Each structure stands twice: as structure tokens, then as C-alpha cells.
Amino acid sequence: xxxxxxxxxxxxxxxxxxxxxxxxxxxxxxxxxxxxxxxxxxxxxxxxxxxxxxxxxxxxxxxxxxxxxxxxxxxxxxxxxxxxxxxxxxxxxxxxxxxxxxxxxxxxxxxxxxxxxxxxxxxxxxxxxxxxxxxxxxxxxxxxxxxxxxxxxxxxxxxxxxxxxxxxxxxxxxxxxxxxxxxxxxxxxxxxxxxxxxxxxxxxxxxxxxxxxxxxxxxxxxxxxxxxxxxxxxxxxxxxxxxxxxxxxxxxxxxxxxxxxxxxxxxxxxxxxxxxxxxxxxxxxxxxxxxxxxxxxxxxxxxxxxxxxxxxxxxxxxxxxxxxxxxxxxxxxxxxxxxxxxxxxxxxxxxxxxxxxxxxxxxxxxxxxxxxxxxxxxxxxxxxxxxxxxxxxxxxxxxxxxxxxxxxxxxxxxxxxxx
Numbered sequence: 001x002x003x004x005x006x007x008x009x010x011x012x013x014x015x016x017x018x019x020x021x022x023x024x025x026x027x028x029x030x031x032x033x034x035x036x037x038x039x040x041x042x043x044x045x046x047x048x049x050x051x052x053x054x055x056x057x058x059x060x061x062x063x064x065x066x067x068x069x070x071x072x073x074x075x076x077x078x079x080x081x082x083x084x085x086x087x088x089x090x091x092x093x094x095x096x097x098x099x100x101x102x103x104x105x106x107x108x109x110x111x112x113x114x115x116x117x118x119x120x121x122x123x124x125x126x127x128x129x130x131x132x133x134x135x136x137x138x139x140x141x142x143x144x145x146x147x148x149x150x151x152x153x154x155x156x157x158x159x160x161x162x163x164x165x166x167x168x169x170x171x172x173x174x175x176x177x178x179x180x181x182x183x184x185x186x187x188x189x190x191x192x193x194x195x196x197x198x199x200x201x202x203x204x205x206x207x208x209x210x211x212x213x214x215x216x217x218x219x220x221x222x223x224x225x226x227x228x229x230x231x232x233x234x235x236x237x238x239x240x241x242x243x244x245x246x247x248x249x250x251x252x253x254x255x256x257x258x259x260x261x262x263x264x265x266x267x268x269x270x271x272x273x274x275x276x277x278x279x280x281x282x283x284x285x286x287x288x289x290x291x292x293x294x295x296x297x298x299x300x301x302x303x304x305x306x307x308x309x310x311x312x313x314x315x316x317x318x319x320x321x322x323x324x325x326x327x328x329x330x331x332x333x334x335x336x337x338x339x340x341x342x343x344x345x346x347x348x349x350x351x352x353x354x355x356x357x358x359x360x361x362x363x364x365x366x367x368x369x370x371x372x373x374x375x376x377x378x379x380x381x382x383x384x385x386x387x388x389x390x391x392x393x394x395x396x397x398x399x400x401x402x403x404x405x406x407x408x409x410x411x412x413x414x415x416x417x418x419x
Contacts, residue, residue, distance in 0.1 A: 012085040013062040060109040067113030071181040075261045089127040107141030118149035129161035149188035155195040164219035172240045176230035220251035228258040228275040235300040242296045255282040281307040315341040319393040325378040342371030
């Protein structure tokens with residue numbers, strides 16, 4: 001094996017993979033100082049998080065950055081003058097096993113540009129996963145990016161070897177995709193998603209009867225949308241997400257702020273700031289839909305097509321719906337507790353457990369950990385002291401912003417979700 005060439009390929013194809021955020025990635029800091037293969041300080045190691053909170057390190061690379069398409073928003077588009085490279089299937093297998101034995105990784109996140117056509121590329125991705133499973137007896141996590149337009153037969157085979165499959169919808173609307181990627185067909189994205197959904201349903205049904213039924217994509221499927229490349233509103237983006245969650249049993253939808261990579265009149269100019277805060281607000285809205293019982297139409301609709309960048313979407317909703325407040329913290333049901341600004345899922349569960357033993361006051365709520373700088377204006381508790389809540393919504397918004405040591409007011413790259 002030519003280690004210098006492999007290392008060069010790894011550098012190129014790991015860098016090209018960094019734009020795909022759908023493995024919840026963050027850079028690894030481990031280094032190899034003896035000039036051996038496996039320097040992970042920027043060489044494709046990313047972190048993914050399991051349902052029980054464990055952090056799993058993944059080798060995150062493209063099989064190739066060659067591509068037959070010329071999507072305006074993509075750094076690997078065929079018209080872009082960049083250094084190209086491609087791994088052989090066995091090279092990816094050897095890298096994965098080598099990194100695993102060094103305890104750098106526990107799995108593989110493998111995507112690819114499109115070689116000749118969708119099926120040819122999908123076959124090579126599957127070949128990597130199949131070799132790892134059958135020849136190397138590798139039982140680590142494998143995430144394969146499904147290629148839009150791949151055949152049903154290949155999608156079925158992919159799910160037998162991969163833990164998770166995903167096909168990136170890329171642009172939230174058909175019109176946006178047609179503008180920036182005219183060679184691509186929206187239906188080509190939907191076809192593999194539908195196949196994966198149906199195969200997962202079939203597996204669940206068959207496994208109830210036959211325990212030995214081969215697992216199919218046990219971690220489900222996900223997708224990713226680029227935010228800010230075209231003029232879609234936040235409503236357009238979240239309505240698309242809601243569609244996928246309801247109709248394709250999507251595990252996750254990821255939102256990736258557009259990073260300007262091309263000088264193109266259809267796109268934001270080079271040097272335009274990446275919409276990190278908007279991306280974070282979309283994730284918060286996603287959380288409200290999936291875990292807090294909100295209907296997407298409550299948060300975004302014709303009257304409110306855009307999220308408020310100054311405050312989180314739950315607080316924004318509460319300020320628009322003051323008639324539901326204040327909420328009595330000692331009597332409200334769980335669904336209403338979840339709608340109180342500054343009160344997260346863990347805090348709600350703590351409140352429900354604690355009030356079985358006594359009525360809760362401000363001091364108890366503070367110890368539970370709710371964000372009183374927001375919540376105090378929307379609740380009552382077992383106390384003669386209460387916060388004035390007869391301000392107008394606009395005035396209350398300004399008071400909360402002024403009294404909050406908010407990290408959103410700083411230009412940081414990593415933003416938190418709810419308390």
C-alpha cells in the first residue's frame with residue numbers, strides 16, 4: 001500500500017465530507033506524532049451520539065469527490081477546479097479497520113460524489129460495507145449515504161449492511177432544487193427514502209414472527225437540507241421537515257447553514273456569513289415538533305413565516321399566545337408544562353416528580369434548574385411573591401433579552417438548544 005497516496009486521498013476526501021453534518025460531527029483532537037497513518041486531528045474523525053448519550057467516533061469520508069453533476073451549492077460539482085481523488089473499496093475497508101484497531105474510531109460514515117450513475121456509485125458504497133461485515137467481521141456502526149436515483153434492489157441490500165441510511169434532500173423546495181441543480185430530479189431523492197421506509201416497516205413486521213429476520217437499517221434513515229442557499233422561508237424549511245417526519249418515519253432532519261463555495265449569481269456572495277444562528281433556531285423548532293408536542297403550524301404559518309432570531313421559538317410562541325399564561329406549576333399537566341419558556345424536558349419530569357411530595361415555590365424551581373429569567377413571567381407557584389406579567393408582549397420580550405446573559409448575542413460557532 002502506498003501510504004503517502006492514501007494519506008493524500010484521506011486529506012482530500014475527508015475535507016470534502018465536512019459539509020455533510022448529518023452525523024452530528026465535531027473534530028477530533030487526537031494526533032499521531034510518529035508520521036504514521038491515522039492522524040485524526042483533521043483527517044475525517046467525527047463524533048456521533050447514540051440514543052443513550054454515548055459519543056461514538058466515526059471515520060467520515062467520501063468514496064470520491066468526482067461527480068457527474070454540477071450543483072451550484074456543492075464544492076465537489078464537476079465544474080469546480082479542485083483536486084480530485086477516489087478510494088478503492090478495499091482502501092476504505094483497510095482504513096476503517098486500521099483506525100478501529102488504533103481505537104480512533106468505532107464506525108464509518110461513508111458518502112460519495114456520483115461516479116457514472118447512481119447505481120454504479122451505490123454498488124461501490126455497498127461493497128465497502130459488505131466487505132467490512134462479511135470479510136472483516138466488523139460490527140461497528142456504519143452510516144451509508146444513499147445515492148438519489150439508486151435502484152430498489154440496491155437500497156434493500158444497503159440496509160442489510162448499514163446501521164443507518166440517509167439521502168440528503170439538499171434544497172428544501174422543488175423550485176430551489178431546479179434553480180441550483182437543474183440536472184437533478186426531486187423524485188430521485190424520494191424514491192430511495194420510500195424504499196427504506198417500506199423495508200423498515202416490513203422488517204419490523206417480519207421480525208415479530210421470525211426472530212432470525214435479518215436486521216434492516218436498525219438506526220433508521222435521516223436527511224439533510226441546506227439553509228440559506230436559496231430564498232426559502234423558515235416555514236418552507238420546517239414544513240418540509242414535518243412532511244418527512246410524518247411520511248417517511250425520518251429519525252432526524254439536519255439543517256446545514258450554507259457555506260459560500262462558489263461565485264454564482266444564484267447564490268449568496270463569497271464571504272457571506274454562514275447562517276449559524278438561523279440553523280440553531282431551526283434545530284430548536286425541530287425539537288419543539290418532536291419532543292415538546294408542538295404542531296409546526298403553531299410556530300410557523302402565513303402570519304409568521306420566519307423565526308425570531310432574537311429569542312428561541314418557544315418563547316416567541318408564548319409571547320404570541322399570552323392567553324395560555326400564567327401556568328400554575330403545581331397543577332398544570334405535562335403538555336402545558338412543556339410549553340413554558342425556559343423549562344426543558346428534564347425539568348418538566350423533575351417538576352412532576354417533586355410536586356407529588358409538596359407544592360413547589362420559586363426556590364424549588366431554581367434548584368430544579370429551570371431558566372427563571374424566562375419562565376418567571378409565565379408561571380405561578382406556591383409563593384406570595386410573583387412576577388409582574390401584565391407587560392405587553394413587545395415590552396416583555398425586551399425585558400427578557402436585557403436580563404438574559406444570552407450566548408446567542410455572541411458570535412459563536414456552537415449554539416445550545418433548550419435548557
